[in-house]
Amino acid sequence: MKRPARPITAKYLLNAATFYLERYPATAEGLRRVLGRRVRKAEMAEAPVMENVGQAIEAIVAKFIEAGAINDKEFAQTKARALHRRGTSSRLTRQKLKHAGVDGDTLDRAMAALDHELDTNPAEREWQAAVALARRRRLGPFRPDKDRKERRLRDLAAMARAGFAFDVAKKVIDAKSVDALDEE
Known part of the structure; x- marks a missing residue:
């Protein structure tokens, strides 16, 4: 028998965000997507969804940013470093970070920080990868x-x-x- 879908409340969204962030590093945009998927899934299952759910999601994301649990700059630098070590090209690294929700400015700074950290230029970094x-x-x-x-x-x-x-x-x-x- 199929279990009834849980209603979407602010507490439910906060718990879902906490559960997700305990397991995976995420960007602000990534967390918005995760919570948005939860809401869409509940809507498809015809579960009750609170009013102003978009505002609730934004408030939760802001709360985690303020607490330091979400830091797009650190996420981008860590992910760029890990992808470089695995042998991922700069082009694919940029694509993966954009897909994760990292904005262009933060992305450029992360790639520059990677060059600085490795004491290389982009061509050398590409060769190493x-x-x-x-x-x-x-x-x-x-x-x-x-x-x-x-x-x-x-x-x-x-x-x-x-x-x-x-x-x-x-x-x-x-x-x-x-x-x-x-x-x-």
């Missing part, structure tokens, strides 16, 4: 020599799907050895 992806996915010089030639196009395609420019991908995939990558 490309090498990290190749290492993690065992592409190009990280692949056994016997398979490299026949898998070259697949490796280039994997780098392209990850958002890397062709010239960067080609340099990484066609490197003679792992040691040659460090010399770049």
